[in-house]
Amino acid sequence: MSLVATYRALFLASFQSFAAYRIQSLLWMLFAIVRPVIFLAAWVAVATAQGGTVGGYTIGDFAAYYVCLTFVNQLVLAWNSQEFEWEVNQGRLSAKLLRPLHPLHYAVVDNVVFKASTLPVLVVILILISISFDARYETQPWHVLVFIPSVLLAAGLTFFFNWIIASLAFWATRMNTANTLWNRASFVFAGQIAPISLMPGWLQAISYALPFWYMQGAPTEILRGGVTPERALFILAGQAAWLAVCFVAFQVIWRRGVRAYSAVGA
Amino acid sequence: MSEAVVDVRALEKIYKVHERSTGIGATVGSLFRRTWKDVPAVARIDFSIASGEVVGFLGPNGAGKTTTLKMLSGLLYPTGGDATVLGYTPWKRDYAFLRRIALLMGNRTQLVWDIPAADSFLVLKQIYGVEDGDFRRRLDELVELLELQPLIHKPVRQLSLGERMKVEFAAGLLHGPDVVFLDEPTLGLDVSMQARIRTFVAELNKRTGATILLTSHYMDDIVALCKRVIVIHHGKILYDGGLADLAERMAPYKVVGATLRDGAAETDLSRYGELMSKDDAGRVKLKVPRAEAPARTARLVADLGDAIADLSLEDPPIEDVIDRVFSGEQLLGAEAEPVAAR
Numbered sequence: 297m298s299l300v301a302t303y304r305a306l307f308l309a310s311f312q313s314f315a316a317y318r319i320q321s322l323l324w325m326l327f328a329i330v331r332p333v334i335f336l337a338a339w340v341a342v343a344t345a346q347g348g349t350v351g352g353y354t355i356g357d358f359a360a361y362y363v364c365l366t367f368v369n370q371l372v373l374a375w376n377s378q379e380f381e382w383e384v385n386q387g388r389l390s391a392k393l394l395r396p397l398h399p400l401h402y403a404v405v406d407n408v409v410f411k412a413s414t415l416p417v418l419v420v421i422l423i424l425i426s427i428s429f430d431a432r433y434e435t436q437p438w439h440v441l442v443f444i445p446s447v448l449l450a451a452g453l454t455f456f457f458n459w460i461i462a463s464l465a466f467w468a469t470r471m472n473t474a475n476t477l478w479n480r481a482s483f484v485f486a487g488q489i490a491p492i493s494l495m496p497g498w499l500q501a502i503s504y505a506l507p508f509w510y511m512q513g514a515p516t517e518i519l520r521g522g523v524t525p526e527r528a529l530f531i532l533a534g535q536a537a538w539l540a541v542c543f544v545a546f547q548v549i550w551r552r553g554v555r556a557y558s559a560v561g562a
Numbered sequence: 563m564s565e566a567v568v569d570v571r572a573l574e575k576i577y578k579v580h581e582r583s584t585g586i587g588a589t590v591g592s593l594f595r596r597t598w599k600d601v602p603a604v605a606r607i608d609f610s611i612a613s614g615e616v617v618g619f620l621g622p623n624g625a626g627k628t629t630t631l632k633m634l635s636g637l638l639y640p641t642g643g644d645a646t647v648l649g650y651t652p653w654k655r656d657y658a659f660l661r662r663i664a665l666l667m668g669n670r671t672q673l674v675w676d677i678p679a680a681d682s683f684l685v686l687k688q689i690y691g692v693e694d695g696d697f698r699r700r701l702d703e704l705v706e707l708l709e710l711q712p713l714i715h716k717p718v719r720q721l722s723l724g725e726r727m728k729v730e731f732a733a734g735l736l737h738g739p740d741v742v743f744l745d746e747p748t749l750g751l752d753v754s755m756q757a758r759i760r761t762f763v764a765e766l767n768k769r770t771g772a773t774i775l776l777t778s779h780y781m782d783d784i785v786a787l788c789k790r791v792i793v794i795h796h797g798k799i800l801y802d803g804g805l806a807d808l809a810e811r812m813a814p815y816k817v818v819g820a821t822l823r824d825g826a827a828e829t830d831l832s833r834y835g836e837l838m839s840k841d842d843a844g845r846v847k848l849k850v851p852r853a854e855a856p857a858r859t860a861r862l863v864a865d866l867g868d869a870i871a872d873l874s875l876e877d878p879p880i881e882d883v884i885d886r887v888f889s890g891e892q893l894l895g896a897e898a899e900p901v902a903a904r
Contacts, residue, residue: 298688298691301688302685302688302689304688305684305685305687305688305689306685306688308681308684308685309674309677309681309682309684309685312676312677312681313674313676313677316676316677316717317676390632390637390665390667391671391672393636393637393655394635394636394637394660394663394664394665394672395660395686395689395690396657396658396660396661396689396690396691397689554655555639557637557638558577558638
């Protein structure tokens with residue numbers, strides 16, 4: 297079996313499915329923009345009230361941060377845990393497990409197709425937000441070069457972390473709680489509520505120790521610019537370490553999960 | 563008989579099921595302490611299937627048929643025992659093994675709903691690594707046998723249940739499996755579609771020599787396709803042997819069918835056997851003990867003579883035999899221990 301040919305066929309099928317639900321997919325993408333835009337609006341209000349800056353961040357800095365965060369969020373998004381619970385409980389996973397291809401590959405393809413298809417619209421919206429809020433970027437060419445591996449590592453980390461949560465469906469009937477927990481943790485520790493440098497020291501320390509910031513806040517900082525080469529290296533190393541941990545954990549949990557899979561209703 | 567392609571030894575599957583009594587006390591209690599119960603679905607069964615055989619797997623709901631099929635196709639890990647299919651241990655799910663088997667389940671979909679089946683077929687071709695020539699040949703065959711031409715270019719969600727089942731069959735068989743597990747393949751289909759699927763399965767076995775293990779609630783499926791049946795109940799094999807021998811082994815009676823001429827319709831037939839049915843046209847059916855069937859039939863002919871327009875002596879319908887086995891009736895010749903006729 298040629299994996300390239302398989303991926304080509306899967307991409308085609310996934311794109312056709314996407315086309316059937318293109319409006320819904322675009323709406324999902326727009327929903328994903330709402331949260332960072334609300335935070336941006338809140339920080340702009342605070343900064344305006346405080347004479348134009350908060351902790352050294354101007355309105356233009358906040359705009360650049362949240363535009364980059366929204367862009368990163370879209371690129372690293374993973375949503376398998378929601379679908380996977382349904383697939384396990386309905387026995388739909390059985391058909392995939394019976395094929396000589398790891399179920400992970402279908403998710404990779406769906407993931408890439410959704411992102412690639414919605415990205416052009418998102419970019420236009422983000423350019424308009426940048427212009428409206430007079431976003432101030434400090435991005436150097438080397439930031440863009442480092443951003444590429446950083447966002448890829450972040451996407452891989454998010455993907456495998458999501459698959460670890462998804463795999464819990466082999467044991468638990470309802471996964472909503474785990475998803476909610478992840479969402480809330482991202483909210484605080486990933487840099488959604490505020491850039492991490494505006495947080496108290498102890499919260500920053502926790503964020504550096506957990507994987508969430510490496511999924512979103514870290515590549516956002518690189519893309520916005522202003523990070524030193526040392527900090528960029530620190531980010532890449534942290535991302536690589538967490539990706540390795542999540543990959544190994546996923547392998548172990550998946551193997552055990554498939555053993556526990558009772559193919560109910562399959 | 564050729565070499566066994568499915569070999570099952572003391573295969574066992576025990577499900578752990580959460581259990582609690584009804585009522586508020588039990589509900590609150592279960593929050594703190596869960597009670598688990600072992601439910602044996604398959605209890606150390608043994609059988610083997612030779613290459614090219616079509617075997618019917620019979621049993622009521624919850625007998626362990628589907629669990630066995632899932633273990634043999636690699637979806638479930640057994641609790642104990644061993645099995646090989648084509649020389650592979652199924653639950654290791656080697657890709658080389660998965661390329662040579664198929665598990666098709668009635669009323670279950672594996673196709674992408676939003677795209678035409680033809681596009682899903684192309685994905686499956688790549689996943690299974692099917693050569694272009696083989697793919698075209700098999701697809702043509704399946705399109706012809708299942709009359710798929712008008713269906714494969716429509717999105718799957720627009721197909722009726724019967725149409726979808728046919729397309730699912732094609733999807734499951736495009737890679738040319740050597741062993742096919744069919745779980746209730748005609749479930750929910752109308753009579754003509756059931757017949758078409760049956761013809762297709764028979765033709766598949768004839769053309770490709772695939773080994774087929776089939777479960778069905780419809781005896782017509784089994785009678786049409788299987789010379790051999792394995793009867794499973796409460797996870798244990800009750801019978802493994804020829805379909806033709808099943809009635810002889812497991813039913814203690816035969817059925818005498820007679821058509822009586824006018825004037826003889828009111829004759830008391832209880833001396834010859836237990837009256838099963840009688841209609842206005844004079845047709846009667848009598849249940850007679852198997853061992854005494856020839857003698858009683860002869861006596862009936864001798865006593866009634868010309869009053870009999872037509873006469874037959876048959877095994878009871880296979881549905882009745884199976885129904886008696888599953889309902890736990892005491893059967894003549896059927897021991898409590900598993901019966902192996904092979």
